[in-house]
Amino acid sequence: MLRAARWLTPIFPASKALPMFTPLTPGELAELVRSTALAGEALALHSGNSLSALGHPPRGDRLHHSLSLAGFDAIIAYEPDELVLTVGPGIPLTEVKALLAERRQRLAFEPPDWGPLYGQPAGIGTLGGVIGAALAGSRRVTAGGARDHMLGFHAVNGRGEIFKAGGRVVKNVTGYDLPKLVTGAFGTLAALTEVTVKVVPAPETVDTLMLPRLTPARATEVMAQALGSPHDVGSAAYLPASIARDLIPGAGDSATLIRLEGFAPSVEARAAALMAEFGGTVERLGADVSRKLWQALGDATPLVGLHEDCLWRISVPPTAGAAILEAVQAVRPLATGWLDWGGGLIWLALPPHPGERDGGAAFLRGLVTDGHATLMRAPERVRASVPVFQPMPPALAALAQRLKASFDPHAVFNPSRLGA
Amino acid sequence: MVQMPMPNEGILARRADIVRALYDLLPEACVIADAVARRAYECDAVSAYRQLPLAVVLPRNTAEVAAVLKYCHGAGVPVVPRGAGTSLSGGALPVADGIVLGLGKLNKILDIDFPNRAVVTQPGVTNLGISNAVAHAGFYYAPDPSSQIACTIGGNVGENSGGVHCLKYGLTTNNILGLELVLMDGTILRLGGKQLDAGGYDWLGLLTGSEGLLGVITEVTVRILRKPATARALLLGFPSSQVAGDCVGQIIAAGIIPGGMEMMDRPAIHATEAFVNVGYPLDVEALLIVELDGPPVEVDHLIARVSAIADQCSAMTKRISTSEAERLAFWAGRKAAFPAAGRISPDYLCMDGTIPRRALSHVLTRMGELSQHYGLGLANVFHAGDGNLHPLILFDANKPGEFDKAEAFGADILRLCVEVGGVLTGEHGVGVEKRDLMPVMFSEIDLDQQRRVKHAFDPKLLLNPGKVFPLLSRCAEGGKMHVAGGALAHPDLPRF
């Protein structure tokens, strides 16, 4: 059993018997990693802890200590003109957003707050969590994801070494792009102590065009037309009637949504041009409704209350999404779901199904030929028994193992979070 | 000449057997063994570095690539992947005891998918070839290196290439959806696809910019975009680079991300104007081209806003394009910067550091001092929006010692970039050219972490050896590399 070093604050959370380590300097963190490795034990990394139920639960064969990186929460440098922000990854996302808003900037990839989805309070998520889990909202389809805005980091690897990669400027190809690699790695490669991200100007205004009553297939065509138009469409989603009614005042039927952002005269002109091209009924939802609506879609708010359901997030080529959504709803009429990313992202909530123990994994993965399905939320016993992430072919899985070992040879960090 | 790893005498002695084995794997026309024909592959765009490879192979499909790699893996023969050979960092420089694997015959576009806004292509298709293939429908592939008529998409992935529009539209890495990769042992992997998030580790992110050290790319799925409806540009002259740099900062602070924002200093302005005669003002110290693209209403709106910012920044000259011809004329000089440098000087070295823009005037001043110190001319073109500097060092290779001086000058510039908080390379890659400067930016621990990543893909270290990571034997030479305190962090680690 690892002994807490003198500089660590052993906090004993009510539910767990083991102390939580909260190092405050890279040196302390490195020492902790080294002693954990020596003891043959493991560390479960988190900062805000809003996403602890995402991924495989720790396996019982090794002792896992809880490692909080929340202590690395400083604002190190914010240079709006250079479009870069350097912070400790433990900084709450809400704080980052407020800081950027003061200079009319934002994170382009619209990181959501999934705390409530996991039964946690809103606002506890950190930038480190956003990067570790590669969270992105509806704008992912045009603005890129967390990986596209991750420029550099300092970290401690599984050997207990302090290292860095990338840089603090927006354009850099010096050495391997490890900043992208650690994004979405769910803390399995390194414990981040400092990150530099690219920030962008926030748009002056936003509006959303709504086309009511389309089928998912027709909606997909409309979304492809919009995203392939010269009108700078930022995101496109399709909501079945039940969800549209909850999120859009006055909506009674399915809603196909096209978001436009930017300078006011430009948004105005593009909205007019798109409405003319679509023809038929098109409503404009206005800035206030738009802001709340897209935030709710990113945060997956419609799924928050569905406690019994297993939640899935499926990424496919945009034109493949509608058919999968329809195929699911044909045999599981109680399933809730919608399309984002122009059809390329399917959010799904599957209610318990007689005789099904895998949360719908076999059923859904059978429908997804090209893409990947992630089990976002499920009871621990389900997550322990099925692959949470889309299984990899054996050669790729072997490479992933070698890559993990190149950072973390003793498998100290989140050893089973990504699966075997 | 830059030092390369010592060739393996055993392999050199087995050359005839190796060539025979390659003929067994590939049709005769796909193996180049004779010395004259091999000479075409002895260098890339850094022509000061040359090396004749053992042989050149030009496989026609993924299976042939895999067969060649598998054989070389077994036989311990190094392999240098090559696209069009336009690398500006010596990334495709052959090694004496290895073969060059050219992807030129994998030159077909496999699938154009407008509804999913994706193109699946073989790696040997040129960058511009992709844009041309989708132009009829109003689409294009956004990253646009100046070499785009020649360079291949595989090479772009290798170098994570950029272009003048990448502040707004991203580098190669932001525009790639999927890859097919062959590992050194011949294993074929398919990564990503037409969907956005590929799940698992970000292989695409790691491989893009990996300079041919991790695997050979045999297929690329790129994201295509609808062409902006219109583009207009402003041509702005300033009394100093400092003022021009401030103007760039104010444009960005106003929430405007132009499609392109390029700066030139006085020597670059004069050289390009003499070359293309497009009416650049000759009495200014810095020239800025700001291009706004997008819907016409937006472009007109932003032209007015940028114009007002330029006035506040006391621009000495201001022209706003009113026609496509005029916009292209503004660009003609900037686009001709390299040939223009070639006209005023027998040779030039193109550097590629990135700096935080706030350090611009300090860096320009220091570069001026270095120019005096080395007695070599300098012209600067600059992707101003993202801080990517391209200083062109002018020299004459026929004068003894001048190339060495130019290289030393270049290294000083890159050290300066790192010193002010920037990086060694913004888009051209490390290759052999900047390899020995890596310790300026990274500690031995940082580099060892990257070396171990290489090891996970290519444990025998056969792919593109001698690139990106400093060779240890260079430690003591010319101060180009230093190992702190003479101590190696991980003596157990393989060095390459």
Ligand SMILES: Cc1cc2nc3c(=O)[nH]c(=O)nc-3n(C[C@H](O)[C@H](O)[C@H](O)COP(=O)(O)OP(=O)(O)OC[C@H]3O[C@@H](n4cnc5c(N)ncnc54)[C@H](O)[C@@H]3O)c2cc1C
């Ligand atoms: C005049 C000129 C202007 C340029 N302008 C720009 C510019 O504006 N922006 C910019 O970013 N660059 C620019 N470059 C640099 C160069 O064109 C780019 O780096 C380009 O991407 C190289 O492509 P290539 O096909 O020539 O690759 P090569 O030079 O053949 O190879 C480049 C690297 O990629 C590797 N590689 C090539 N193909 C593969 C493959 N299929 N699989 C694995 N590895 C591979 C090689 O081993 C090498 O390390 C310019 C070069 C020139 C000569």
